[in-house]
Amino acid sequence: MKDKVVIITGAAMGLGYAAAVELASQGAKLVLVDYNEEKLEAAQKEIKDKYSEVEILTVIADVSDEQAVKNYVDKTVEKFGRIDGFYNNAGIEGKQASITEYEMETFKKVIDINLMGVYYGMRYVIPVMQKQGYGRIVNVASVGGIRGVLNEVPYVASKHAVSGMTKNAALEFGKDGVLTNAIAPGAILTPMVAASFKQVNPDDPKAAEKEYAANNPTKRLGEPEDVAKVVAFFLSPENGYVSGQTIAIDGGQSNVY
Ligand code: NAD
Incomplete structure (x- = not known):
C-alpha cells in the first residue's frame, strides 16, 4: 500500500482505527474521518508517534450528512489528488429492542x-475512482448483514442494505477498475461491542462476552487487528478479481446451525 491514498471513515476508534494503524505500517497516505473530534485527534497523534513518516489528513464529518461527505472527498482530492482505497466503515449499533417496540428516532x-x-460515501468517492480507472472499496456490513440478530432490526436492515449496495457497485463499476466488497465482522472487541454486551447484560457485561465467545468455533472474540489485515488486502491492488462479495470475519460462527 506504499503511497496509496486511503480514506477511512469512523477512524477514531475500533475497526477504523485498527485499519489506519495497519495501513500506516504499509506506507499508505491516510485520510481519517470521524465525527468525534477529540478522539480523532488522539488517533492521529498515536499513529504519528508510531509511524512519523506517514502523511495524514483528518476531516471532521458526520457521514449521515451528505455535504459533510462531499467535503471529506473534496478535501482528499485537494490534498492528495486521488483516492485509491475507501474504507466505508463508520456505523452505530442503536438500542436493542423488539421490532414492535423499537424507538422510531433511533431506527x-x-x-x-x-x-x-x-x-453517500460511494456516491462521491466512485466518480474520482472512475476517472482514475482504478479503485478499491470496502464497505462495512456485519454478520447482521447476512443473518438476523435479535433485537437489532434497524441495524440488520441497514447492514443487509450495505451488502446489497456492494453488489450493485460491483456490477456498475467493475468496468472502470473499481472493485467493491463488504466485510461482515462477527463480534470484534471494540468500544461498540463492549457497549453492546452492556446492553445484553447490564449487571455483568463480561459474562455476556464470555457466553458469546463460548459459542464461537474459535472460542474467542475477534480482535480489531484480525479485521484490519483482511481489509488492507481488499483495499490493495493485490485484490485483482474479487468484487461484490460480503466476506464474513467471524471465526466461522455464521456457519453454525
Ligand atoms: P466503534 O463504535 O468502536 O467505532 C466507530 C467509530 O465510528 C467511532 O470512532 C465513531 O465516532 C465513528 N462514527 C460513528 N458514527 C459516525 C458518523 N455518523 N459519522 C462519523 N463517524 C462516526 O465501532 P466499531 O466496532 O469499530 O464498528 C465499526 C463498523 O464496523 C460499524 O459500521 C459497525 O457496525 C461494524 N461492525 C462492527 C462489529 C464489531 O464486532 N465491532 C461487528 C460487525 C460490524
Whole structure:
C-alpha cells in the first residue's frame, strides 16, 4: 500500500482505527474521518508517534450528512489528488429492542448513518475512482448483514442494505477498475461491542462476552487487528478479481446451525 491514498471513515476508534494503524505500517497516505473530534485527534497523534513518516489528513464529518461527505472527498482530492482505497466503515449499533417496540428516532438514526452514510460515501468517492480507472472499496456490513440478530432490526436492515449496495457497485463499476466488497465482522472487541454486551447484560457485561465467545468455533472474540489485515488486502491492488462479495470475519460462527 506504499503511497496509496486511503480514506477511512469512523477512524477514531475500533475497526477504523485498527485499519489506519495497519495501513500506516504499509506506507499508505491516510485520510481519517470521524465525527468525534477529540478522539480523532488522539488517533492521529498515536499513529504519528508510531509511524512519523506517514502523511495524514483528518476531516471532521458526520457521514449521515451528505455535504459533510462531499467535503471529506473534496478535501482528499485537494490534498492528495486521488483516492485509491475507501474504507466505508463508520456505523452505530442503536438500542436493542423488539421490532414492535423499537424507538422510531433511533431506527431512523441507524438507517441515516449505516445505510445513507455508506451510500453517500460511494456516491462521491466512485466518480474520482472512475476517472482514475482504478479503485478499491470496502464497505462495512456485519454478520447482521447476512443473518438476523435479535433485537437489532434497524441495524440488520441497514447492514443487509450495505451488502446489497456492494453488489450493485460491483456490477456498475467493475468496468472502470473499481472493485467493491463488504466485510461482515462477527463480534470484534471494540468500544461498540463492549457497549453492546452492556446492553445484553447490564449487571455483568463480561459474562455476556464470555457466553458469546463460548459459542464461537474459535472460542474467542475477534480482535480489531484480525479485521484490519483482511481489509488492507481488499483495499490493495493485490485484490485483482474479487468484487461484490460480503466476506464474513467471524471465526466461522455464521456457519453454525
Ligand atoms: P466503534 O463504535 O468502536 O467505532 C466507530 C467509530 O465510528 C467511532 O470512532 C465513531 O465516532 C465513528 N462514527 C460513528 N458514527 C459516525 C458518523 N455518523 N459519522 C462519523 N463517524 C462516526 O465501532 P466499531 O466496532 O469499530 O464498528 C465499526 C463498523 O464496523 C460499524 O459500521 C459497525 O457496525 C461494524 N461492525 C462492527 C462489529 C464489531 O464486532 N465491532 C461487528 C460487525 C460490524
